[in-house]
Amino acid sequence: MAAVLEKTGIVLDDGRVSIYQPEQKELIFPQLPEFTSVLAHRQHLKERLVAACRAFALQGYDYGFAGHLTIRDPEDPGLYWTNPMAVHFSQVKVSNLILADHTGKVVEGRHAINRAGFVLHAAVHEQHQDIVAMCHAHTVYGTAFAALGKPLAPISQDAAAFFEDHVVIGDEAGQVAVEVKAGHKVANAFAGVKAAIHQNHGLLTASRHSIEAAAFWFIALERCCQQQLMIEATGITPRLVTPERARYSREHVGSEYIGWLHFQAIWDQLVATQPDMFD
Secondary structure, three states: OHHHHHOOOOOOOOOOOOOOOOOOOOOOOOOOOOOOOHHHHHHHHHHHHHHHHHHHHHHOOOEOOEOEEEEEOOOOOOEEEEOOOOOOHHHOOHHHOEEEEOOOOEEEOOOOOOHHHHHHHHHHHHHOOOOOEEEEEOOHHHHHHHOOOOOOOOOOHHHHOOOOOEEEEOOOOOOOOOOHHHHHHHHHHOOOOOEEEEOOOEEEEEEOOOHHHHHHHHHHHHHHHHHHHHHHHHOOOOOOOOHHHHHHHHHHHOOHHHHHHHHHHHHHHHHHHOHHHHO
């Protein structure tokens, strides 16, 4: 698993995948996981999926039953774990997760699956075998920004993390994604990028690294949309980060590994305050 995760980060001359990794080996610093069994790997993924849902709850991303997060099963890549239909993000726990296949059939779990979640996520997972996780929620700022039908501008270092690494999807704009063809159109857009702005719908993120990376970059994308809307509301044209600097920042602070690393602080906070997520 660790070897797979490292492939989605940069590799420095000394073997580190990020400049943020300390050169002093004895310092406390999050380490990429390694597993001795499929069961241990699956349990790890399920716990992080629950944590991602709880993180979304803390951010206020709930909107009725809308919103779905997925992680590919480590043993059978044709199956994915997802949050149960009509269960609030704050109430998702290991015991109520469901496992589904690409046709939307629930093969493990007692809850129903979100139809829109199945259509979008299953199509992306099926078309892009390297994508292991995906997130979507109906957020305030992301949905508002999506109505503009344009990409984020590199207005800050944070926004530069998405420079040339996200797309705007105009197909099926504003039409609820319950038809399979809509999922395929979204899947086509996810070639080589980690995020998408679906016009008149909202934000989606996908990760070839981990559910932690997908969840953190969703949180980051929502914040960037909020910031850009705030700047545009001033009527003042902002000074943008130059393309060269934006690419440099994206390389060092916009990688999948960095997304995973950011989420570790969220994970520790959730473990300390919400032990019921492991029920």
